[in-house]
Amino acid sequence: MDAGIRIKVCGLRTAADVLSAADAGATYLGFNFFPKSPRYVNFDEAGDLAVDVPVGVAKVGLVVNADNALLDALTDRVPLDMLQLHGSETPERVAEIRARYGLPVMKVLGISGTADMDAIDVYSAVADQLMLDAKPPKDAVLPGGNGISFDWSLLSGRKYWTKPWMLAGGLNAENVAEAIMRTGTKQVDVASGVESAPGIKDANLMKAFCAAARSA
Numbered sequence: 001m002d003a004g005i006r007i008k009v010c011g012l013r014t015a016a017d018v019l020s021a022a023d024a025g026a027t028y029l030g031f032n033f034f035p036k037s038p039r040y041v042n043f044d045e046a047g048d049l050a051v052d053v054p055v056g057v058a059k060v061g062l063v064v065n066a067d068n069a070l071l072d073a074l075t076d077r078v079p080l081d082m083l084q085l086h087g088s089e090t091p092e093r094v095a096e097i098r099a100r101y102g103l104p105v106m107k108v109l110g111i112s113g114t115a116d117m118d119a120i121d122v123y124s125a126v127a128d129q130l131m132l133d134a135k136p137p138k139d140a141v142l143p144g145g146n147g148i149s150f151d152w153s154l155l156s157g158r159k160y161w162t163k164p165w166m167l168a169g170g171l172n173a174e175n176v177a178e179a180i181m182r183t184g185t186k187q188v189d190v191a192s193g194v195e196s197a198p199g200i201k202d203a204n205l206m207k208a209f210c211a212a213a214r215s216a
């Protein structure tokens with residue numbers, strides 16, 4: 001039986017955000033530990049937010065090229081269910097993090113053309129899941145969360161991939177159903193597309209996004 005679309009809402013900063021995203025039907029809630037992001041939360045804030053996450057909803061920690069000191073402190077203080085690696089982590093580093101912390105790891109791959117697709121097989125060997133996101137512009141401050149989509153037709157001729165994957169990048173309530181239909185993805189991720197301003201989540205937009213994703 002098809003379990004339906006799985007939705008990750010990323011960059012939650014308040015208890016109200018957490019409850020609204022869970023009520024809307026998100027299956028993963030993302031906490032962003034990249035200090036330059038408008039969606040950043042510190043470990044104490046995330047630890048408090050984690051308490052409000054309903055059972056059955058996964059708590060995902062987003063980090064960018066994090067070293068062991070940061071990950072030791074993070075995993076000590078925040079009860080995460082998954083780590084999202086959104087930097088330029090090598091396959092060896094992904095495997096090391098997975099082994100050291102005993103948590104499922106989702107590696108993000110930036111996609112802007114066919115050449116980027118080769119990384120899918122390489123990282124499938126070491127990660128539990130992949131996220132395919134738009135490659136950030138060269139001058140971008142953030143490696144993700146820029147509200148930019150990539151050419152979804154790059155995924156249309158894909159061969160069988162061995163690991164679950166999630167579509168990200170510039171998704172919102174208006175385009176998510178089309179994105180799901182065109183790519184065949186079973187999982188979608190959104191940050192800026194459900195915000196009224198950078199880092200400010202909007203409960204109605206989260207609700208509309210989840211309803212649109214489920215309608216596809």
Ligand SMILES: O=C(O)c1ccccc1N[C@@H]1O[C@H](COP(=O)(O)O)[C@@H](O)[C@H]1O
Binds near residue numbers: 030086145189191
């Ligand atoms: O959201 C951020 O600020 C961010 C910062 C650093 C790395 C990743 C980040 N966000 C991730 O990117 C996807 C796509 O974002 P968007 O929907 O295009 O705004 C987001 O869901 C996060 O997983």
